[in-house]
């Protein structure tokens with residue numbers, strides 16, 4: 001007779017099998033996954049008492065997230081986006097207007113409070129549309145670009161929740177560009193330009209996927225308006241071809257309200273996923289009655305581009321972690337400098353150096369333990385500190401520091417002022 005397995009035993013075997021399968025499909029270089037890097041570099045944990053798909057970022061992990069979000073916030077503000085801050089949940093009334101309740105309810109976390117239905121938000125759009133409608137709009141107000149680092153919630157299949165890539169709760173660098181039909185092409189090009197810029201800064205390599213609706217899919221996945229689907233898809237294809245964007249086409253991968261352009265990548269296991277998406281929306285402006293008064297005095301419907309720029313922050317971090325194998329660029333490194341004393345006599349000097357670096361805003365750590373310098377350096381390299389600074393009696397006498405990069409053997413001696421200028425320039429330039 002076959003032995004019946006307890007749920008724990010079953011999931012243990014499943015975990016083992018998944019691991020074997022993942023190892024089998026893993027690249028030839030045996031790269032670490034973001035889960036392994038997260039653990040080894042102390043960036044995040046997943047706790048059973050908190051729940052699956054809900055990672056807790058450590059101070060180091062939170063530093064990477066903060067720097068990434070600072071970068072995109074500053075860049076978008078420069079490009080004319082306005083930042084909003086909207087609630088993470090709403091009554092079902094809102095989702096009934098947007099169609100989420102009809103098309104997307106199974107993927108949302110719903111709750112009932114005092115007899116009223118609420119849901120944690122899976123998308124930011126309905127909230128920003130309500131903000132847009134707070135006053136009458138004319139063509140002079142457009143384009144209106146609302147951005148938000150939005151906390152979102154989506155129900156994923158339990159088996160798919162993993163590391164920083166598939167989550168129940170995540171942060172999306174989200175935005176909605178509301179514009180006139182005459183402006184849509186120019187705005188689409190501007191969005192593409194922003195995305196290409198962020199990809200370059202982050203060193204991300206992606207390919208494009210044009211995700212279309214499937215007219216045969218009758219399971220209520222899509223807004224029922226075949227004419228509008230055809231029209232919008234043709235329009236989007238025309239812009240992409242004009243911009244000479246190379247893409248593959250995918251049927252039945254659109255959002256329920258419109259076709260998407262997805263930026264695709266593969267993780268270390270070779271699994272494909274979307275990193276960033278942008279959509280032209282024909283359905284929601286009508287549902288939300290997003291009108292403006294045009295030059296001719298007539299009321300017209302605005303068009304909407306839904307877009308991300310750096311994607312879901314957690315997933316983008318997982319991509320960068322896996323690609324660099326934890327060797328993050330200086331501006332994202334949780335430890336930018338590690339100051340290490342050679343011996344007892346220079347501890348105070350090392351302390352002063354570290355303090356001065358911290359005062360300038362450098363993320364610096366001090367290692368003044370009674371250990372050999374070899375051991376300290378090895379530890380700093382394992383932690384992936386970007387610059388290793390050692391100070392001995394010679395350096396103290398000359399009022400200098402000895403600096404090397406974590407991946408180089410070359411040691412350069414310089415004054416603290418020289419080093420601060422160098423490192424601040426590199427951080428500012430976001431050198432990869």
Ligand SMILES: [Zn+2]
Nearest residue numbers: 123124125306
């Ligand atoms: Zn949206």
